[in-house]
Each structure stands twice: as structure tokens, then as C-alpha cells.
Amino acid sequence: MEKRWVFKDPGDPSIVRSLAKEINVNETIASLLVQRGITTFDEAKRFFRPSLKDLYDPFLMKDMDVAVERIDLAVRRGESILFYGDYDVDGTTAVSLMYSFFRKRYSKVGFYIPDRYNEGYGVSQKGVDFAFENGYSLVVSLDCGIKAIEKVKYAKQRNIDFIICDHHLPGDTIPEAVAVLDPKRPDCKYPFKELSGCGVGFKLIQGYCKKTGIPEDESYHYLDLLAVSIASDIVPIVDENRVLAYYGLEKLNNNPSRGLKTIIRIAGLEEQNIGIDDIVFRIGPRINAAGRMESGNTAVDLLCATNDVSAYEVGALIDSCNNDRKHVDRSITHEALRMIASDKRLQHSNSTVLFNPNWHKGVVGIVASRLIETYYRPTVVLTKSGDLATGSARSVQGYDLYQAIEACSDLLENFGGHMYAAGLTMKVDRVEEFKQRFEEYVSKTITPEMLTPQIDIDAKISLDEINDRFYNILRQFQPFGPGNMAPVFVSEDVVDTGEGRLVGSEKEHLKLTLMQDGNNQKYDAIAFQMAEYYKPIHYGQPFDVCYTIYENVFRGKTTLQLRVKDIKIKR
Structure with a gap:
């Protein structure tokens, strides 16, 4: 399928030159930063050195003070609190985060995930009835509820209060809940609007810590769950999400929760540095599979597991669900x-x-x-x-x-x-x-x-610009995601050295070794699902290539490799 290559605006040349000089990088790197809205030394420092000190005060969010006060009152009164979340990754991680945090401090808590097939998305009447029948007087909805006007009224009739934590666009009417936390509310002045549903729940925990004197560090124990929600829900990884994802990935790699550690092991990710793509393609789908094939409750059971035996048992069930899901969706x-x-x-x-x-x-x-x-x-x-x-x-x-x-x-x-x-x-x-x-x-x-599929190109470069220093700076642009995608480069008039070959079980991929302009430096590249280009490339035809750069680890040796996104053969 032919693709359109669309080059991004490289930015004002004078700003690019000034920034390159100020932070001591080449102009290609400076241009990449300007494309991302970074034009000064201080902005670059904040981008390259994310800090938890840059997180916003949770009480800037409308209704945060009311929500925190209501939860605190429930705890002091001995009320039962139910955490209610959607069945996808964002909802189940949000419920797991809230339930795990409060379970350590208060015994009268529970959780509820609606059935995808019998109840559908969002707050259901069945869920409200469950709360009533089991003596819950406060429900905290996570990743849902912003349009649950009738269900909140129904709950009120049964003497159940609602706190809504959502990140979706509200309708014309806001539900009559005790508190509605949603940065996308028109009357909410919270400075960052793109939190995940789990992110809104995290801000509520931050607010509760502040109100009750719990050390702020306690809220950071759950950043691995939050990183999984940010990656899986495909929210922009900019501003506050960038900080949360950065430290969440750090925890995921160094000290993950028992449930996530189990998924990491089952997914075969133990021996590598886990990034956003690993969450999107290997961790998130396994959590999602529970809600697709069985029940979202299974995902929460795993993410909140308190011992290795139960974690592994539930993890194996979820992996089985994921294998079933793959078979069904492939068929x-x-x-x-x-x-x-x-x-x-x-x-x-x-x-x-x-x-x-x-x-x-x-x-x-x-x-x-x-x-x-x-x-x-x-x-x-x-x-x-x-x-x-x-x-x-x-x-x-x-x-x-x-x-x-x-x-x-x-x-x-x-x-x-x-x-x-x-x-x-x-x-x-x-x-x-x-x-x-x-x-x-x-x-x-x-x-x-x-x-026609479009590929957005960040910059045109020569292959000889790619070296360890260039990549080491590029690596610090991570975590990549919407709003800060991995830079895509184009190099023109490249040729294969003759070492190129077809690889894969069906010879569907291209393994190339590229050179440009007679330069003796060789660059390894992999082009997935591009076997149709093998003949012209093998016979020495020059071509333009667009790609991202990544580190390839093979037999303990780390080298830079180009991951090809598209090829245009010179006619």
C-alpha cells in the first residue's frame, strides 16, 4: 500500500540555531525540540529531566476538595466504599490503584467492574444495585461516570453517594454527584486536560494524602499502574503525563507491583528495559483480554494480588484469555x-x-x-x-x-x-x-x-549523522507516545551493500545493510512486511528510506539499527 510522506515544519531557523547553541546539540536535535514546542534552555531542561516536583497541585482540579472531604468522612464514619471502573486497561488499573492504596489503610473497601456483555460500558443499574445490596454508601467511579446522569440519580434514591473520576468529554449536563473530577469539565481550571482515567484517580489519592498527612511518596508506589494506563489508553505523553509515565516506567522496570511483575514474566519481558511500546503491545493486551474474554474483575484480582501463588494463577488465566483472544481475532x-x-x-x-x-x-x-x-x-x-x-x-x-x-x-x-x-x-x-x-x-x-496512509517525517538527515552521541540524546526524548512520537527520519539515495536478504518464517521481511554517498559506514536496518522491495534493492537500485532509530540487542551485543517504515525506489 502506497504511503504519503509528509514533512513536519522544522521550526523557525533562528530559534533552532539559538537553541542548538544554548544546549550544545546539533541543529537536527534542536529542530526536533522546537517541533515539540521546546524553544528555551529551561523548557529543554524540564523536558530532558522530568521531575515529580513538576506535578500540579491536585486541589487545582474542580471538586477535589469536596471529593477528598467526602472520602475522609466515609473513613471516619466507618462507611463502606466501592471503587467502580470500566473493564478496559485504564479502568482496571484505576480501580487497582485506588483499591490497593485504601486497602492498606482501611478495611471497608471493595471494587466492581461491569460485565462487558451484560452491562456494557460505564455505570450500570446492576452496579448500583450491587452497591446497595452489599451496603456500600459511597461509590467512586473511575474512567467512567461523566454521562451517568440517570444512574447517579438512581443511586441517590438508594442513599448512595457518587464521586466521579473521569477524563472523557462531559455532555451538556454534569451528573449530580457529590463531586465530579474531570479536567475536561468546562468549569475546571486544572492546567493539564489530558490525564488518563487512572491519572484522575491518582490525583485524588494525592489530594487525600495532602489532606490527611500521609507522606506524598506513598502515592508514588502506584506509578507503575499509572504508566500502564497512560500507554494503553493512548493519551498524549506530554506535560504531566510525561512526568508520570517517566517515573512509572522507572518503577515498572525496577520494582513493579506483584501483579505487573507476573505479567512481565509471562510476557517474556524480564530481561529487557520495558518501554511504552512493550506496554501497548505486550502488557496492556493481556490486561484487556480479561475484560474481552472473561471478566475485568480477573485483571483487578491480578493487579491487586498479595502473594506470588495467587498472582501466578490469575496471571496464567489472563495469559490464556489473551491467547484465546488472539486466536479469535485472527480467525x-x-x-x-x-x-x-x-x-x-x-x-x-x-x-x-x-x-x-x-x-x-x-x-x-x-x-x-x-x-x-x-x-x-x-x-x-x-x-x-x-x-x-x-x-x-x-x-x-x-x-x-x-x-x-x-x-x-x-x-x-x-x-x-x-x-x-x-x-x-x-x-x-x-x-x-x-x-x-x-x-x-x-x-x-x-x-x-x-x-492514503500518511507517515509524518520529522527530519531529513544523512546516514552519517547517526552515531552514539546523536542516539544518546535521542534516547532522552523518551518516553515516546502521542504528542512526542519517536522521531521519523528520511535519508535519500541509499543503497544496500549487497548483504540484504529476506528473513522471517515466510520470508516476508527485509534485513538490509545500508550505505549512502560512498561513505564506508554501514547501517543495519530491518523492514517488516516489505519483501516486495527485495529485487530492485538487491540489484543495486538506489532508494529513499524513512525510519526510526533504536538499539538492537543480540547475543549480549548492542548496536544501533534502523527500523524502516517505508521505502521509495528511485525510478
Whole structure:
């Protein structure tokens, strides 16, 4: 699939030169910093040396004082407190963080994760009934609740107070809870708006520590859980999130909680430095698999485990769930690709909408993302749940999926989400009309550029700029993530030394050794899923390459390697 290379603005040359001189780096590095909004020595120092002292005062968040006071009152009165969270990674880590912290100090606490299939996302009536039947008079919702207006009213009728900790956009009306902590509230002056749901819970713990005289360091014991939520929920790793992720990764690598240590061992990550990508691709999916295939309660049981035996038992169950999930989503993806391949109209559409009543509800979002890897366009994958068709939608860069779904809202029973991901439910007999209407709307509003994958390029460099000093500075840009992605470089007119070869079980990857401009320095590179370029490269054809730089460890030896993102053969 052809990709568009889009070069970022390198920044004002005078600012780049000034910053390069001020912090003693080359202009390529300075340009990367300016692209990230860093233009002064002090900003660079704060970026390269994150400090927990830079965390904001939790009491800057609206309702924080009320929330802390209500929890403190509950503890003094001996009330039972229930921590209620969504079934994904952000929700389960948030519940685990809060439950673990308070369990050490107060015995009358419990947790509740709604069932993905019977209750769905957010605060449910069943969850409120559970709280009532089990004597909980205070519920703290985490990563959900900002739109639970009716459920909070229902709880109030049963003498249950709610504290809401959420990070999603509120609707026109804020629920009538005791306190609503959400930095995205229009009336909240908290300086950073992009916390994860677990991050909002962490701020509540910080506030509680301040109020009750607990040493602030006690809240930092849970930063590994918070780093997992930040990475998995794909929130921007900038500002306060950068500090939290930096120290969370430090704890994850040096002294993880028992539950996370178990996942690290099961995922085969014990012998390496764990980064954001490891969380996104190896740790997060295992936690998510519990909610997809079994119950989110299983994830909390693991993350809050108090002994190695129970941690390993639950960890093994979760790993089994993850293996089941991989098998199911792979099978459904293949089936979905066959459906598209056998339908000429669908092959040439600007959108994909597929429905199969037998598909597993827990993996349809993953399948939608996988289909976009082959057919790059807005995609909806539906299955049957009860009497309704329900599913997930995913978008492509720059296209507002939510608006497209909203344009068909008269056909839907329910929908929610944002620009790039959404969930939706409709009557089964509406599916065909939805397919037609959705395709019509997408065709009118999407541009040809949006239907071509885009690679954002940070800078054009010569290969000989890549050395240990350059990479050592680049490494300090970590942790990478939204808002601070790993820099992508382009080098032009490179050739393979002739050592290039096909690798992988199906010879689907390219292992290259690159040179440029007759320079004798050689650079190892790996190009996944790019076997089609082997022949022209093998026969000496020059090409332009875009890539990221990383350290490759093999047999105890560490070398710099280029991870190729795309290749353009010179014609």
C-alpha cells in the first residue's frame, strides 16, 4: 500500500540555531525540540529531566476538595466504599490503584467492574444495585461516570453517594454527584486536560494524602499502574503525563507491583528495559483480554494480588484469555477479509461495514483496526448481541468517524466515541440501510489524501549523522507516545551493500545493510512486511528510506539499527 510522506515544519531557523547553541546539540536535535514546542534552555531542561516536583497541585482540579472531604468522612464514619471502573486497561488499573492504596489503610473497601456483555460500558443499574445490596454508601467511579446522569440519580434514591473520576468529554449536563473530577469539565481550571482515567484517580489519592498527612511518596508506589494506563489508553505523553509515565516506567522496570511483575514474566519481558511500546503491545493486551474474554474483575484480582501463588494463577488465566483472544481475532479477521475480497462493490467502497451475528463481541474493535491495515478506510465491524447488532468503528488519520456515525443516528439505538473510535448499536434490520447511508456520507466527506496512509517525517538527515552521541540524546526524548512520537527520519539515495536478504518464517521481511554517498559506514536496518522491495534493492537500485532509530540487542551485543517504515525506489 502506497504511503504519503509528509514533512513536519522544522521550526523557525533562528530559534533552532539559538537553541542548538544554548544546549550544545546539533541543529537536527534542536529542530526536533522546537517541533515539540521546546524553544528555551529551561523548557529543554524540564523536558530532558522530568521531575515529580513538576506535578500540579491536585486541589487545582474542580471538586477535589469536596471529593477528598467526602472520602475522609466515609473513613471516619466507618462507611463502606466501592471503587467502580470500566473493564478496559485504564479502568482496571484505576480501580487497582485506588483499591490497593485504601486497602492498606482501611478495611471497608471493595471494587466492581461491569460485565462487558451484560452491562456494557460505564455505570450500570446492576452496579448500583450491587452497591446497595452489599451496603456500600459511597461509590467512586473511575474512567467512567461523566454521562451517568440517570444512574447517579438512581443511586441517590438508594442513599448512595457518587464521586466521579473521569477524563472523557462531559455532555451538556454534569451528573449530580457529590463531586465530579474531570479536567475536561468546562468549569475546571486544572492546567493539564489530558490525564488518563487512572491519572484522575491518582490525583485524588494525592489530594487525600495532602489532606490527611500521609507522606506524598506513598502515592508514588502506584506509578507503575499509572504508566500502564497512560500507554494503553493512548493519551498524549506530554506535560504531566510525561512526568508520570517517566517515573512509572522507572518503577515498572525496577520494582513493579506483584501483579505487573507476573505479567512481565509471562510476557517474556524480564530481561529487557520495558518501554511504552512493550506496554501497548505486550502488557496492556493481556490486561484487556480479561475484560474481552472473561471478566475485568480477573485483571483487578491480578493487579491487586498479595502473594506470588495467587498472582501466578490469575496471571496464567489472563495469559490464556489473551491467547484465546488472539486466536479469535485472527480467525474473524481472516473471515472478514474473505468477505471483502468476495464482494466487488465492497472492494471499491470508501468505507467498510461488515456484519456477522456469530462474531465475538469482545474483539470486533481489534478486527476493525486490522482491516484498516489492508483496506485503509473508515471501518465498522458488527455482530449480534441479544436482539441487536452491536459493534465498533475505527477511522483513518484526519477523518471524523464520529460525525459520520452521527449522520446516521436516526438508524441507531445508541452510539458513542470520538473522532477515531466509536461504539454503536442498532436493530438488525437496520444494518443494510446503515451500510448504504454510512458509505454515502463517507464518500461525500472523505478526501483522496485521507484514503492514503500518511507517515509524518520529522527530519531529513544523512546516514552519517547517526552515531552514539546523536542516539544518546535521542534516547532522552523518551518516553515516546502521542504528542512526542519517536522521531521519523528520511535519508535519500541509499543503497544496500549487497548483504540484504529476506528473513522471517515466510520470508516476508527485509534485513538490509545500508550505505549512502560512498561513505564506508554501514547501517543495519530491518523492514517488516516489505519483501516486495527485495529485487530492485538487491540489484543495486538506489532508494529513499524513512525510519526510526533504536538499539538492537543480540547475543549480549548492542548496536544501533534502523527500523524502516517505508521505502521509495528511485525510478
